[in-house]
Amino acid sequence: MQKLIEVLNKAKEKDANFNRIFGSMCTVPHEMARKAYEMFIETNLGDYELFKGTKELEEKAIQWIAKLFHAPSSYAGLLTSGGTESNITALWIFKKLSGKNEVVLPKQAHFSFIKASSLLDLKLNVIECKYRMNASDVKKHISSSTSCVVAIAGNTPFGYVDEIEEIAEICSEENIFLHVDAAFGGFIIPFISNKLIDFRAKISSICVDAHKMGMACIPCGFLLLKEKKWLEEIRVRSRCTHTRFQASLLGTRPGAAAAGAYAVMHYLGYKGYETIAKKCMENTAYMIKLLDREGIKYVEPELNLIAIKTKNVGMMVDKLSKLNWYVGADEENGIIRIVIMPHVSKEMINKFVSDLKKVME
Ligand SMILES: Cc1ncc(COP(=O)(O)O)c(C=O)c1O
Known part of the structure; x- marks a missing residue:
């Protein structure tokens, strides 16, 4: 040894x-996150019927995030492995709900959308913009094939925030889903800015990573959806776990990540x-x-x-x-x-x- x-x-x-x-x-990661992570290292949220306590921590962590982003009472939340899984999951759900396969997004969008496009056979309609995507450009790019628009709250190259409130208005008028990628900005924008990047604007979903500014242990992200019923689109019957259904991209999922996130969120507040x-x-x-x-x-x-x-x-x-x-x-x-x-x-x-x-x- x-x-x-x-x-x-x-x-x-x-x-x-x-x-x-x-x-x-x-x-x-924060010391509190690390401590909780170690305590729950063996737990599997893919089989949460066996780990009911861990599941409660996951739900409480999701509620904490839902409150931060002003989610409506109809919301659903998922704990994910990070921004990549959250983005892929959102686009997967919106493709199924819309029956369309085109996604409008800014040039500065994270490369996880290239992975999503390859996996889900989506066409990426990329908007050329220098630092941030504005609403008028989004309007011009939406077509009858658009499944959803992606706006970024803290883009990877510059940390800029797209015109989310205005883009949300347009998507709502056009009846198109809007996914906000706040993987990076989600744990900083609400604390330093008045910009509306959350459900107070007419968005459909938002992702935020707790393993970035959230001080949690890797892997830990969250995806919030405006409507719980949308999860039905990806729900499958599991025949090999004690838990009969799963509605997530991953099968086995680390309960330790949920415990770590729950602990640090409640410690720091x-x-x-x-x-x-x-x-x-x-x-x-x-x-x-x-x-x-x-x-x-x-x-x-x-x-x-x-x-x-x-x-x-x-x-x-x-x-x-x-x-x-x-x-x-x-x-x-x-x-x-x-x-x-x-x-x-x-x-x-x-x-x-x-x-x-x-x-x-
Ligand atoms: C805006 C944005 N979206 C998505 C991701 C992907 O997150 P992850 O690496 O946690 O999958 C990142 C990562 O830096 C990001 O900055």
Whole structure:
């Protein structure tokens, strides 16, 4: 056993340390999440008849999220493995409900929609837009083949929020489903902005990842649907579990993720998340001040994500990784992505900007 532990420790040593990671939308999970996760490590929500207590925690975690996003009483929620599964599931349901196979979405949509399109045989009608998708463009792209529109609350390259309230009005008028991908923005926008990204706007579904700013353990995301009955579209009879029906993409699902999310949500509460969100925004503003001082160009951030402009993304990322800094590379947009997650401190920012300046010279 001791030998194996040594092997595990050696493997861990090769992993990047979060105090050098600037390009990830994940962070170090909260201690409370970690503790709960360990307690429920063996539980399977794919067979929740066996794990009734864990199922209750999942339901309570979903209720917490539903309250945050002002879900109507008709809602249904799913705990998923993250944004990818949530996005695929939403598009799967809307394809079945609409009987149509075209999805309107912005160029900055996450690549999980490419996976969804391949799996579900969907045609992606991509809207060209620089930073965010606006409502008038959506109107022009909707057709009789449109199954649903996808709007992003905190897009992956820039952290920008699409015109969700206005897009929701259009989708409602046209009787088309609107899925909001708040995988990244879901745990920050409600705490720092008045923008309506939730069910108070006329949206059909929303996904949010607790394993990003929610401080839960990987894998943990949520999908909320406006109508519980929509889940019937993906409900199947299970013949090998004690639980007779499943309505989720995954079969076996980690109860530990639900316990972790439940615990950290109730430990931190809305106030605790607000404090974390504000700290991330304060650190984002701090980094911007340093970048300005050094004359480094960036796209004005809306959330805790800074897109630094550069002509040579590959070379910059290579040079930074030689210095042990890990940033996001986005050649298509000519940017390196810096995500100011909860693990990022001012001290880390000082060291990073000093090295960034050197590699940019
Ligand atoms: C906007 C958005 N959607 C979806 C995803 C996919 O989430 P996951 O990696 O948890 O599947 C991400 C991940 O960064 C994201 O930023």
